Amino acid sequence: xxxxxxxxxxxxxxxxxxDYGTGVSTNAIADKMDTRASSATDMIxxxxxxxxxxxxxxxxxxxxxxxxxxxxxxIRKHRLWEVFLVEKLDFQWDEVHEIAEQLEHIKSDELIQRxxxxxxxxxxxxxxxxxxxxxxxxxxxxxKLLSKLKKNQQGICVGVKESSAKxxxxxxxxxxxxxxxxxxxxxxxxxxxxxxxxxxxxxxITKQISENLYLxxx
Amino acid sequence: xxxxxxxxxxxxxxxxxxDYGTGVSTNAIADKMDTRASSATDMIxxxxxxxxxxxxxxxxxxxxxxxxxxxxxxIRKHRLWEVFLVEKLDFQWDEVHEIAEQLEHIKSDELIQRxxxxxxxxxxxxxxxxxxxxxxxxxxxxxKLLSKLKKNQQGICVGVKESSAKxxxxxxxxxxxxxxxxxxxxxxxxxxxxxxxxxxxxxxITKQISENLYLxxx
DNA sequence: CTTAAAATTTAGACAAGCCTAAAAAATAAA
DNA sequence: TTTATTTTTTAGGCTTGTCTAAATTTTAAG
Ligand SMILES: [Mn+2]
Ligand SMILES: [Mn+2]
Ligand SMILES: [Mn+2]
Ligand SMILES: [Mn+2]
Numbered sequence: 001x002x003x004x005x006x007x008x009x010x011x012x013x014x015x016x017x018x019d020y021g022t023g024v025s026t027n028a029i030a031d032k033m034d035t036r037a038s039s040a041t042d043m044i045x046x047x048x049x050x051x052x053x054x055x056x057x058x059x060x061x062x063x064x065x066x067x068x069x070x071x072x073x074x075i076r077k078h079r080l081w082e083v084f085l086v087e088k089l090d091f092q093w094d095e096v097h098e099i100a101e102q103l104e105h106i107k108s109d110e111l112i113q114r115x116x117x118x119x120x121x122x123x124x125x126x127x128x129x130x131x132x133x134x135x136x137x138x139x140x141x142x143x144k145l146l147s148k149l150k151k152n153q154q155g156i157c158v159g160v161k162e163s164s165a166k167x168x169x170x171x172x173x174x175x176x177x178x179x180x181x182x183x184x185x186x187x188x189x190x191x192x193x194x195x196x197x198x199x200x201x202x203x204x205i206t207k208q209i210s211e212n213l214y215l216x217x218x
Numbered sequence: 219x220x221x222x223x224x225x226x227x228x229x230x231x232x233x234x235x236x237d238y239g240t241g242v243s244t245n246a247i248a249d250k251m252d253t254r255a256s257s258a259t260d261m262i263x264x265x266x267x268x269x270x271x272x273x274x275x276x277x278x279x280x281x282x283x284x285x286x287x288x289x290x291x292x293i294r295k296h297r298l299w300e301v302f303l304v305e306k307l308d309f310q311w312d313e314v315h316e317i318a319e320q321l322e323h324i325k326s327d328e329l330i331q332r333x334x335x336x337x338x339x340x341x342x343x344x345x346x347x348x349x350x351x352x353x354x355x356x357x358x359x360x361x362k363l364l365s366k367l368k369k370n371q372q373g374i375c376v377g378v379k380e381s382s383a384k385x386x387x388x389x390x391x392x393x394x395x396x397x398x399x400x401x402x403x404x405x406x407x408x409x410x411x412x413x414x415x416x417x418x419x420x421x422x423i424t425k426q427i428s429e430n431l432y433l434x435x436x
Numbered sequence: 437c438t439t440a441a442a443a444t445t446t447a448g449a450c451a452a453g454c455c456t457a458a459a460a461a462a463t464a465a466a
Numbered sequence: 467t468t469t470a471t472t473t474t475t476t477a478g479g480c481t482t483g484t485c486t487a488a489a490t491t492t493t494a495a496g
Pocket of ligand 2: 079082125126127129163
């Protein structure tokens with residue numbers, strides 16, 4: 001069995017490997033966990049002892065098969081709970097992450113199996129992130145960052161990269177959400193800022209925004 | 219903010235005061251928490267420092283107003299989650315306690331408020347225990363242990379005292395549950411064993427059973 | 437290739453919660 | 467009321483997860 005801290009480190013390492021490739025540095029982990037490098041080292045050594053990561057001093061860490069399976073299961077729980085909170089309890093999409101951070105650590109396979117059924121086996125969480133199935137399989141989805149689109153290209157918003165409350169609220173005030181149709185009207189070469197069209201309104205957005213919106217191009 | 223361990227101690231002290239009156243002994247707490255008296259003393263001193271119990275060396279502990287309010291809130295969460303698990307996820311009443319022991323520590327007032335609404339503001343949990351309202355008020359209910367009834371008296375089962383899976387399964391196999399009509403057919407003076415009638419069937423039960431079933435007499 | 441900077445690990449400490457063993461206080465027995 | 471027993475507290479230690487400061491290794495610069 002794994003402690004809450006161990007579970008959180010495994011999840012962090014999973015996300016880091018996903019985003020920046022295999023072999024995660026101590027500093028990257030410490031950063032994501034909002035702790036000190038020395039604390040990260042301690043935990044990395046413990047996780048290596050438990051065979052859930054492979055690790056050599058000074059060379060970074062990678063999840064083993066077992067470690068990945070644990071991490072994915074926590075992510076599955078996190079996302080299912082987020083669906084529950086939004087679909088059943090009427091929370092907004094910017095309000096659920098912190099609560100799901102707690103709920104993801106509840107230990108009961110039966111509970112998750114039944115929750116999944118109750119929710120109708122959802123494929124995506126409220127932020128457009130895929131929900132791993134009970135075997136840990138994550139269906140690969142073809143989605144593209146808005147920042148990669150050129151002038152006049154368009155797509156449907158299928159997810160967000162950042163999912164901080166601040167960013168989600170920014171999107172809310174501009175009526176951008178999962179399912180919104182977005183078209184690039186103008187793109188500034190110098191700073192990658194864009195003018196986009198959502199429904200019948202046009203907005204000016206910075207690179208920081210376009211780099212955090214996933215689209216399915218059409 | 220209170221740690222998981224602190225919350226569990228507060229809940230234990232609340233239940234002990236409820237069952238055996240104010241001023242709870244160190245041993246009673248250690249016993250309920252399945253720990254050693256020395257550990258209980260450590261925690262008692264910490265809780266006293268935090269002003270959630272009043273305590274004098276060698277004299278036992280009692281919840282302060284603040285401590286009681288925290289304990290009752292945890293119990294409210296526990297019971298609401300049990301309702302959720304049974305009503306929404308189709309768990310059996312003997313399967314929910316352990317999971318609720320985890321869920322009761324999730325910290326979000328908004329979550330509990332919405333869960334309560336989602337469940338339709340239930341008054342009782344699956345074991346017939348009252349659910350405190352958001353102000354911590356527990357509606358007093360008139361219920362009587364089956365063991366207190368005399369021959370030919372009857373009532374409706376409104377709750378169980380014990381709620382271990384073993385006991386609940388015992389009741390299940392005899393089709394006894396919340397709402398069952400129970401009549402005392404025969405009562406043995408010597409050992410308090412009884413013959414009772416449930417629906418059209420008669421059972422022989424020991425004192426241990428009758429002391430753990432709450433009835434509303436009619 | 438040697439030095440400077442950055443990244444990582446180690447050493448030593450601390451709080452929370454638990455433990456065992458021993459001391460102290462309260463209670464029961466004689 | 468003295469002695470024995472039970473209850474409770476204290477003392478000292480251990481594990482988990484964290485920290486700061488110092489040492490070590492790796493990487494980048496000159
Ligand atoms: Mn989330
Ligand atoms: Mn999400
Ligand atoms: Mn329960
Ligand atoms: Mn219950």
